[in-house]
Amino acid sequence: xxxxxxxxxxxxxxxxxxxxxxxxxxxxxxxxxxxxxxxxxxxxxxxxxxxxxxxxxxxxxxxxxxxxxxxxxxxxxxxxxxxxxxxxxxxxxxxxxxxxxxxxxxxxxxxxxxxxxxxxxxxxxxxxxxxxxxxxxxxxxxxxxxxxxxxxxxxxxxxxxxxxxxxxxxxxxxxxxxxxxxxxxxxxxxxxxxxxxxxxxxxxx
Amino acid sequence: xxxxxxxxxxxxxxxxxxxxxxxxxxxxxxxxxxxxxxxxxxxxxxxxxxxxxxxxxxxxxxxxxxxxxxxxxxxxxxxxxxxxxxxxxxxxxxxxxxxxxxxxxxxxxxxxxxxxxxxxxxxxxxxxxxxxxxxxxxxxxxxxxxxxxxxxxxxxxxxxxxxxxxxxxxxxxxxxxxxxxxxxxxxxxxxxxxxxx
Numbered sequence: 001x002x003x004x005x006x007x008x009x010x011x012x013x014x015x016x017x018x019x020x021x022x023x024x025x026x027x028x029x030x031x032x033x034x035x036x037x038x039x040x041x042x043x044x045x046x047x048x049x050x051x052x053x054x055x056x057x058x059x060x061x062x063x064x065x066x067x068x069x070x071x072x073x074x075x076x077x078x079x080x081x082x083x084x085x086x087x088x089x090x091x092x093x094x095x096x097x098x099x100x101x102x103x104x105x106x107x108x109x110x111x112x113x114x115x116x117x118x119x120x121x122x123x124x125x126x127x128x129x130x131x132x133x134x135x136x137x138x139x140x141x142x143x144x145x146x147x148x149x150x151x152x153x154x155x156x157x158x159x160x161x162x163x164x165x166x167x168x169x170x171x172x173x174x175x176x177x178x179x180x181x182x183x184x185x186x187x188x189x190x191x192x193x194x195x196x197x198x199x200x201x202x203x204x205x
Numbered sequence: 206x207x208x209x210x211x212x213x214x215x216x217x218x219x220x221x222x223x224x225x226x227x228x229x230x231x232x233x234x235x236x237x238x239x240x241x242x243x244x245x246x247x248x249x250x251x252x253x254x255x256x257x258x259x260x261x262x263x264x265x266x267x268x269x270x271x272x273x274x275x276x277x278x279x280x281x282x283x284x285x286x287x288x289x290x291x292x293x294x295x296x297x298x299x300x301x302x303x304x305x306x307x308x309x310x311x312x313x314x315x316x317x318x319x320x321x322x323x324x325x326x327x328x329x330x331x332x333x334x335x336x337x338x339x340x341x342x343x344x345x346x347x348x349x350x351x352x353x354x355x356x357x358x359x360x361x362x363x364x365x366x367x368x369x370x371x372x373x374x375x376x377x378x379x380x381x382x383x384x385x386x387x388x389x390x391x392x393x394x395x396x397x398x399x400x401x402x
Contacts, residue, residue: 030231070320071291078284086280101330104283108323110235176394177229181387185380193375 005130012134017191018111019142019184026184029109029143032102033183034175036159039147041095045084045103047136050112053077054132058120073116074107081106111139146183150174211400213344216337219400220348226324227356228390233324237357238382240318247361250315251354255347257297257319258328261290262346265329266339286329291320324353360385 012018019026029046032038056076057064064072085103088096096103106112115135120128151157154174156164173179211219226232233254240250265286273279298316301309319325328349332342363385372381 026231026234030234070317074287074291074320075284078287082280082283085283101327101334104330105232105323105327107283107287108326173391177231178387178390178394180231181383181390185376185383185387188380188383189373189375191375192377192380193373196374 005127008127008131009134012131012138013141014138017138017142018114018135019139019187029102029106029139030146030180030184032099033143033147033180034150034154035098036144036147036151038095038098039143041088041092042099042102042106043136043140043143045081045088046106046109046112047133047140049077049080049084049106050115050136050139051129051132053080053112054115054120055125055129056080057116058123058125058128061121069121070113070117073113077112077116078107111135142187146180146187149183150179154179213341215400216341217344217348220345221352221355222393222396223398223400225352225356225390225393226327226349227353228386228393230327232327233322233353236318236322237353237360237386238379240315241357241360241382242364244358244361244365247357248354249311250318251350251357253312253315253319254322254324254353255350257290257294257316258325258350258353259343259346261293261325262328262332262342263339264289264293266332266337266342269333282330282333286326287320290325290329294320324349356386356389359389 029039029042032042053073053076057073060072060076081104084106085096088099088103112132115132119131123131148158151159152163153171154176156162156168156170171179174183220226224230227234227237236250241247268285268289269279269282273282273285278285294316298309301312301316328346332345337345360382364382367381376384
């Protein structure tokens with residue numbers, strides 16, 4: 001792996017993580033984080049879309065007129081999402097039904113558009129694919145973590161298996177809407193707090 | 206009041222309160238976090254969203270039932286919906302620019318933002334899945350738009366008043382906004398049970 005590639009990968013997973021630092025694209029996916037299994041399926045669909053639409057946009061970047069580039073990238077993204085939806089319906093019909101419109105809403109997920117605009121428009125297809133892949137993964141691990149805690153505390157289960165026995169009082173607020181807001185806020189708090197401490201430490205020196 | 210779905214007014218009311226598109230479905234979060242610093246801009250964006258969401262839900266309903274279904278192109282619905290929304294936003298922008306400069310200055314900057322607002326596409330997709338009639342779809346679109354506006358204006362009001370409050374460093378900005386959104390979402394949960402859709 002060249003140093004540039006590894007740079008792209010690691011900054012997307014950590015330092016420039018799309019969820020924590022850029023607070024992008026939490027729209028469509030946050031809604032499915034109350035069950036871990038659905039989140040994983042959604043995350044795979046999202047990684048696939050981000051990577052391939054980044055690749056396609058980068059491939060076509062010389063032919064896309066600047067004025068309508070947003071429209072063109074939206075169409076590219078939408079085409080990939082259609083493929084994702086067809087695949088999900090064929091492979092995991094039950095989960096696809098539960099996800100419902102949220103699969104389609106991957107189109108308006110700001111991360112994909114953001115990466116296409118900020119990265120794929122200026123870079124070669126290969127590195128754009130890597131960038132899309134890694135920002136998709138960077139986004140997904142955060143969501144999976146949120147889903148893990150929400151499912152664990154809200155229903156006492158992990159991946160549908162009962163982990164916490166009957167002694168556990170279920171925090172039903174966790175599987176309802178406010179839970180996701182609080183979980184995400186806490187995660188952002190922890191990560192940003194650590195970044196601030198590091199900054200202060202390096203300033204003090 | 207037709208069809209198998211609940212009454213039109215019930216759908217409208219539920220879209221504002223019991224299943225607020227932002228606070229229970231998390232749609233339109235990006236612009237919610239970015240544009241909720243001032244009440245004035247929040248109202249502007251809110252109005253633009255209400256307008257676009259209502260009209261595009263009607264347009265997309267017509268396109269879906271009169272073009273996509275007869276021609277068996279249902280699998281293309283995402284592309285078609287997003288084109289309808291983008292084209293509509295573009296046209297509105299041009300019209301507003303010609304007609305009223307004042308309105309353009311107030312709303313114009315928000316219009317491009319709206320194309321990628323998940324709430325707009327979300328409403329179109331939900332109305333298809335729930336098999337609403339045209340009237341119900343428009344009511345649902347209008348309700349969702351108003352619900353979104355209520356949420357963002359309330360949030361902007363809270364954030365304006367919080368300027369003087371001391372927030373822990375790590376929570377500043379997005380963190381505290383999400384916590385407030387969580388509390389607002391809990392407040393809106395109080396409406397659950399009044400109407401079900």
